[in-house]
Amino acid sequence: MPSSGVPTRAASVAVGEAGILEAAISVMAEHGYHGTSVRDIALRAGVSPAALYHHFDSKQQVLATIMERGIKALLQRTHTALAEAGDEPVDRLRALVEVQVLFHLEDQRGTLLGTSELRALEEPIRSRHRAKRLQQQRLFDGVVADGVERGVFTTPEPQEAARAIVVMCTGVASWFSAKGRLDRAEVMRRYQRLALDMVGAVGA
Incomplete structure (x- = not known):
């Protein structure tokens, strides 16, 4: 079945904190802190915003x-x-x-x-x-x-x-x-x- 583009729960768990931080560095390096949203980081990491909030309270x-x-x-x-x-x-x-x-x-x-x-x-x-x-x-x-x-x-x-x-x-x-x-x-x-x-x- 083709992917819907929405990260699965299993994928979100597998990425974890380290993957989210790596994705955040990548996106913020391109767009700056203020030009980056939580959704941008989540998409780059391949997780849902909810999964990101499981590890971090905020973009800050x-x-x-x-x-x-x-x-x-x-x-x-x-x-x-x-x-x-x-x-x-x-x-x-x-x-x-x-x-x-x-x-x-x-x-x-x-x-x-x-x-x-x-x-x-x-x-x-x-x-x-x-x-x-x-x-x-x-x-x-x-x-x-x-x-x-x-x-x-x-x-x-x-x-x-x-x-x-x-x-x-x-x-x-x-x-x-x-x-x-x-x-x-x-x-x-x-x-x-x-x-x-x-x-x-x-x-x-």
Whole structure:
């Protein structure tokens, strides 16, 4: 029997929360948060709007979940990378850049959404999310400041340098193409070099 185009109950259950979030990222990346409806997300996911509401209370909760999971994963990976990098500021900065670049290239649509739609988050969720982003920035700030204090980095503007490095690394999601001449690993290595140049690393 031909399909009616209406998602079945079995299909709705099979898609689940992860499928809905993936669909939401896809649609919002194309049309923006305000240009996307719950029905748009449900249709892209292949579920009914009712099935979507089984997992999420609203479109706002969908966006909040996407952004919360993203920043949580980034913070976890960054803390792990720093723990494994040792004590040398150069190695620690390289580790930070590696995580920041590769994370933002894993799912470019998702990370771009997280950057562009921060304004769409409602309070108090927006403030909580900003606080977690600030935690990520402070990890860079701390490594650069430590390097300056130990004479390994020579930049006279450590806070500005750390901020510029984060912006640079985050921005790869907006331009990288898998069809381009550079692969992800090479982009990461070049950005490590740029970051060390920005902080005036001695002998690195």
